[in-house]
Amino acid sequence: MIIEDVPCPFCGCLCDDITLTIKNNRIVGVENCCVLGNAKYLSKQRLKHPIMRKEGKWVEVSFDEAIEETARILSGATRPLLYGWSGTYNEAQVTAVHLAEELGALIDSTTSVCHNPSILAIQEVGHPGCTLGQVKNRADLVIYWGCNPIEAHPRHLSRYTTYADGYFFENTVSDRKVVVVDVRESETAKIADEFIQVKPGGDYLILSALRAMVRGRGDVVPATVAGVKKEQLQRVVDLCQKARYGAVFFGLGVSMTRGKYKNIRNAIELVSELNRKTKFTISAMRGHYNVYGFNEVLTWMAGYPFAVDFSRGIAFYNPGETTVIDVLARKEPDACLVVASDPGAHFPKTCIEHMAAIPTIQIDPCVNPTTALCQVQIPVAITGIEVAGTAYRMDGVPIRMKKVVETEFPTDKQILDRICERVRELNGNG
Template identity: 65%
Template structure:
């Protein structure tokens, strides 16, 4: 059987033109996906059943027992943390928010350690963004700033920018310019028309210099800014002003470097300056599959995109205080539910030391670095492969993802809903 138009569940591009060949309920071939997507579809060795830590060994338990354990853990905790959510569907994220409210916990998603600062900047100055389709068809200039799509979002270039046909571009490959701004020459820089190499931590200064040049204040610019010559800055600003439609895509190289959200605010303001001369947009290269969806779902349910604390009985948001890394580092939470992410692979050691001291339940199809910190791990269906649902693409477009395999594994939403019902019943007694 060949499943057409499947949606890749790996990165924020959510490529929706994938063909998956299935034989005896196993993926045997994948067409159109990049290497990252193909590997995800082909799958790894999955866990067969829930496991419970028993001293220094693991013991198999039933789904009923595992779900009961997780529900009791959250009910008994005074300040539980519900973290992750970027690797699961919107339907599961909804249940997660209801659970956090029920147990007065803190719910945070992976954007607090990736594009959280970008969201803070957008909350201050707005988001002059557009869909990927608009960029593909109209943009004659694309800037990748602090992002390396060849490694992280391989088909972004072939579907929307460098190698994509454009409805309003006669010869897109020739007519569309690509500029890469980064601290080192990445693979994406190798295929760019212009590479701007800046000194680490110099993004804010370079953005400010470009804004000044766009405003006509070139004579205020020193000979070099963060390692970039004035001539190159003028050349880049001239290319931007001459473009009919420009698009800036920024990654963690801009968001998570010195300046953090101020960098993004400055970049958005540069785009606003450019829009006085031509049409320009800016968007984040969202990494995890449905991380955009976790911000959307949290925002329309709580008013806030991440780091939401229900301990007061109402939604409270203060990034730096109510975000997972800070709560773990301060040893505030006394239990953790992890869904659709692998914090042990990314969080600082201090956070992991606390994670090792508290009860942890993880929902994930595969053993990962966080498994070592778990008391219970519940294997679930792979979101977007054997569970269907809604995910948001990096440009905010919601996409209904298709199921390509039928397995007996319950989805995240099913497991979380069963936990929620048990918790509601216990609280009503």
């Protein structure tokens, strides 16, 4: 059986043109996909049963026992932390927020350790964004700043920018210019028309210099800024001002370096400045395929996009205080539920040590570095392959993920619904 137009459940591009060949309820062929998505579709590794540590050893347990233990741990905790959510679908994320409210828990997502500063900047100065379709069909200048899509979002260039056909272009490869700003010559930098190599931590200075030059105040810019010659900056300003439609894409190389959200605020203000002369937009390169979706769901339900603390009985949001790294570094949580992410592979050592010291539960189809920190792990169906659901692409466009094979594994939502129901019973609210 051939299934066409399947959205890929890997990165924020959510490419929805994948063709899958299914034989005996297994994916045996993948077309149009990049190497990252391909690996996910064809992976055979997964956890087959829920597991629990008993007397220091992992033992296989039933779903009922794993759910009961999870509900018992979470309802008995005074400062539970619910973390992850970017690799699951919106319908499961809705249940997660209900569970957080019921528990009076702190709920945060992987946004907290990636585009958290970008969201703070957008909250301050707004977001002149656009859809990827607009970029594909209109943008004659693309700037990749602090990101390397050829390796992290491999089809971004072929679907939406450099190598994508555009409605208003005769020949996109020659008519579209690409500028890359980075601290090293990445694979994406190698195909750029102009590569600005910034000294680490120098993004804010470069953005300020470009803003001044666009404003016509190039006289205040010194001969070299953060290792970049003024002549090169002037060339980039000329490219920007000549463009009919410019699109800036930025990654963690600028949002998570020195300056953090001030860098993004400066970048947005540069784009606003350019919009006085031509059309310009700016967008974040979101990583997990549904990290944007969690920001949407939590905003609908609690009013804030990440790092919401329900311990006061209301939604309280104060990044720097209620963000996952900060609460773990202060050793506040006394229980932790991790869903659809892998903090064990990415968090600082102090945070991982605390997660290992408290009861931590993971809901995830696969064994990963977080498993080593856990008391319980519950395997689930894989969203976008074994279960349908909604996810938000990096430009905020919702896309319906498809179910392409049958599975006996429960979905994230089914497991979370059962945990939520049991927590309510244990709390006397059932």
